[in-house]
Structures are given as C-alpha cells and as structure tokens.
Amino acid sequence: MTPATVVIAPDSFKGTATAIEVTDALAEGWASVRPEDLMVRMPLADGGEGTLDAFEIAVPGAERVPVTAQGPDNRPVAASWIRLPDNSAVVELAETSGIMLLDPLQPLDAHTIGFGQAIAAALDAGVTRLYLAIGGSSSTDGGAGALGALGARLLDAEGAPVAAGGRGLSDLASVDLSALRPLPDGGAIVLSDVTSPLLGASGAAAVFGPQKGATPDDVATLDAGLARLAALLSADPSTPGAGAAGGAGFGMLAWGATIAAGADAVGEVLHTADAVASASIVITGEGRFDGQSDAGKVPSYVRALAASGTAQPMLVAGAISADPVGFGAAVSLTDLAGSAEAAMSDTLHWLREAGARLAATVR
Known part of the structure; x- marks a missing residue:
C-alpha cells in the first residue's frame, strides 16, 4: 500500500464540534484504516465561529x-x-x-x-x-x-x-x-x-x-x-x-x-493552497452541505483548490442535502448514525467513523 499525504481541512460543525475537534476526529478515523499515511491537519473557517x-x-x-x-x-x-x-x-x-x-x-x-x-x-x-x-x-x-x-x-x-x-x-x-x-x-x-x-x-x-x-x-x-x-x-x-x-x-x-x-481569505493567510497542492487527498466538511455551500463556504473553497491540482477531494458533513458534485467520496454523519439526533449526540464518534469509511475507499 503506497502511503498518501492527506490534508484534513474542515470547517466547524456548528453547535457540536469545533474545526479542531472535527479535524482530529477525522484524522483518528483515517489512521485506524491507513496508519502509514501522512496526515496534515489544517482546520479552516469562513469567518464564523472557530x-x-x-x-x-x-x-x-x-x-x-x-x-x-x-x-x-x-x-x-x-x-x-x-x-x-x-x-x-x-x-x-x-x-x-x-x-x-x-x-x-x-x-x-x-x-x-x-x-x-x-x-x-x-x-x-x-x-x-x-x-x-x-x-x-x-x-x-x-x-x-x-x-x-x-x-x-x-x-x-x-x-x-x-x-x-x-x-x-x-x-x-x-x-x-x-x-x-x-x-x-x-x-x-x-x-x-x-x-x-x-x-x-x-x-x-x-x-x-x-x-x-x-x-x-x-x-x-x-x-x-x-x-x-x-x-x-x-x-x-x-x-x-x-x-x-x-x-x-x-x-x-x-x-x-x-x-x-x-x-478564501482565511485559506490565503493559512497557505491552504500550498498544502493541498502537495497532497494526494484532501478531506473537508461542515455541519450541513446544502444549496448554500457553494456560496464561499469552506467545502467549496477546498474543492476548488483540489480541482486546480491532483488531490482527490472528499467531503464529510453532518447532513448532505445537495448533490456533492466534484467530490470523489462523501459521507453524511446522519446516514452513518441513522438519524440527525444520533449524529449530533455523539458527533466525534461518527466523525471518526466517517474518517475510517473514507480511508477504506482508497485503493
């Protein structure tokens, strides 16, 4: 198995997990399946909390x-x-x-x-x-x-x-x-x-x-x-x-x-583009991926960075109500947990599960 460089660059899941917590949980889940991969943790924000x-x-x-x-x-x-x-x-x-x-x-x-x-x-x-x-x-x-x-x-x-x-x-x-x-x-x-x-x-x-x-x-x-x-x-x-x-x-x-x-502005200051350019895979996410997500939110920003290079973008969201076009894989915590209530009651657990699920898709 060839080790991959994986950038984890999500927003917070508002009300349930900070961007740092989301990043760490996804990294733990990913490492449980692919421990040899290099994880680059880069929690992001769009100007809101976090x-x-x-x-x-x-x-x-x-x-x-x-x-x-x-x-x-x-x-x-x-x-x-x-x-x-x-x-x-x-x-x-x-x-x-x-x-x-x-x-x-x-x-x-x-x-x-x-x-x-x-x-x-x-x-x-x-x-x-x-x-x-x-x-x-x-x-x-x-x-x-x-x-x-x-x-x-x-x-x-x-x-x-x-x-x-x-x-x-x-x-x-x-x-x-x-x-x-x-x-x-x-x-x-x-x-x-x-x-x-x-x-x-x-x-x-x-x-x-x-x-x-x-x-x-x-x-x-x-x-x-x-x-x-x-x-x-x-x-x-x-x-x-x-x-x-x-x-x-x-x-x-x-x-x-x-x-x-x-x-975009946060990513520019944090040099996110450089990190994504050197990655094989980039994982992003937010609490709800919906019709507003393309209006300058973190997942659309990260997806655009990946599209300009060779990194494969992946998405994790608490709920996904819009077609995740452009992502190589996408996981909804609501679907994993069986309900929105279950996903929100133990968000970090289901984020770790999502990280493992995404890692298992890599061949």
Whole structure:
C-alpha cells in the first residue's frame, strides 16, 4: 500500500464540534484504516465561529490576547483576539457579540459593542492590519454598536445617544464620525461567507432576523432602522456582504474596511493552497452541505483548490442535502448514525467513523 499525504481541512460543525475537534476526529478515523499515511491537519473557517482557533493552530507564532468586552446583552464577556507574527490581528465577532452568548435571544436589543471594543483593543496594541471575522452574530444593529465603540456617535433628534441594538436605530437622526478611530495602516478585511445586501427581502433583517428570534413585526422594525443608518453613512448598502452579521458588514464598510469571501481569505493567510497542492487527498466538511455551500463556504473553497491540482477531494458533513458534485467520496454523519439526533449526540464518534469509511475507499 503506497502511503498518501492527506490534508484534513474542515470547517466547524456548528453547535457540536469545533474545526479542531472535527479535524482530529477525522484524522483518528483515517489512521485506524491507513496508519502509514501522512496526515496534515489544517482546520479552516469562513469567518464564523472557530476562526480564531484556525489561525492559532495553523500560524506558528500566533498569540491569543485576552480582552474583556461588553456582551450583546451588556454582561461582560471574557474573549480574545489573535495577534499574528506580521503584527496583524484577527478579531472574531462571535467571541464578543455572538448568538451563543445569549439565552434567551434578544432580536431587537442585542448589539455589537463588544466587537468594537475588541477591535479597539487590537488597535491600542498597535496592530497594523485587521482581519474581522463576523459570522455567528446575535444582533441586527448594522454594526452601530461596533462603530460606537470605535468613536462614532449615533444620535437622536435631540442630540442624545440612541439605545444600543436594532431597536435604537428607530430613533437615529444623525451620526457624528469626527472621533471615529482610523483604520490601521494595513487596512481591515471583513471575513464573511454571506453575500446578502443590508436591506430588503434578501437583507440582514429579513433573512437572518428570524434566526435570531425576530418576529415579522420585529423584522420590519429592524429593516427600517437599518435603512435609517444606511441613509446617514457613506457605504453602499447593496454591497454583497453588507447584510452579513446583522449588518455588521455594512458598519465595517462604513468604517473603511473591505469585504472578502471568508473561506478564501482565511485559506490565503493559512497557505491552504500550498498544502493541498502537495497532497494526494484532501478531506473537508461542515455541519450541513446544502444549496448554500457553494456560496464561499469552506467545502467549496477546498474543492476548488483540489480541482486546480491532483488531490482527490472528499467531503464529510453532518447532513448532505445537495448533490456533492466534484467530490470523489462523501459521507453524511446522519446516514452513518441513522438519524440527525444520533449524529449530533455523539458527533466525534461518527466523525471518526466517517474518517475510517473514507480511508477504506482508497485503493
């Protein structure tokens, strides 16, 4: 049996396993069948939860810097950001303002103040470039909270600060950017796998508000508030990705950041293309492979890298509801376990089984 070089490059299985856990479990399963193969572990992310972990494990010399921030419901959150060896920083919105920090959900009042505070902490530390991972948000405030933490003043008709959160945008009458902190010299890049605009039927409130607990009336309130914010800032609300993270993409655009496809940008920094180019096989995955997976998510990014070389791409997902075109083999944990509930109750076990199943297909 000829040893193969196998790159394992999945995203997290949101809510059940981090990208690191997924990577390790797949590697263990694969090695149980083909122990002689060289395993290259490269957990990835698309800008959502786990982005900090991906950078920390893949970039030698990456340093995790602790920060205490104001969480989306105003409780303090112990979070962190990553300083890279080139003095750039990775800040993850999910760490400070993420939906997993809320119970219950607060669709009208959750905010992104903590995200802005973490960005400000990185700026205070003298970083020269920012990578802003904005997936997994809890709020629909258009990034207003983050902008406020960076020095912007969002005011009502009387000149008083509006309340934090999407509800507060209903009273917004003016925005004072005179004290807004400048971007670092190397700029800021927003990492996102979402291409939605800010407003309307395909915008932040309509598409993602219900996932954060918003009722139809809440969605209307939030969309109207975002429209008020958009009318007062210079960024284009129709920019693909402006609606990401409850409109935090728009807020960062208004600050001067640019938006990049999350998986591509993360992969570029981590040199994933080089790893895949030297591999015989590359395994990728995510919690659900569906019709949205081709819109800049990790599996489609890895598949494209494999297609440009000779590596055979393989897919593992918690559930597969779209045809896994372009993958040499694909395994659904739901199918292996017999049900979604069984797969989610012991995800790491079934990931190891999936790794073994894929290894057995190699001849």
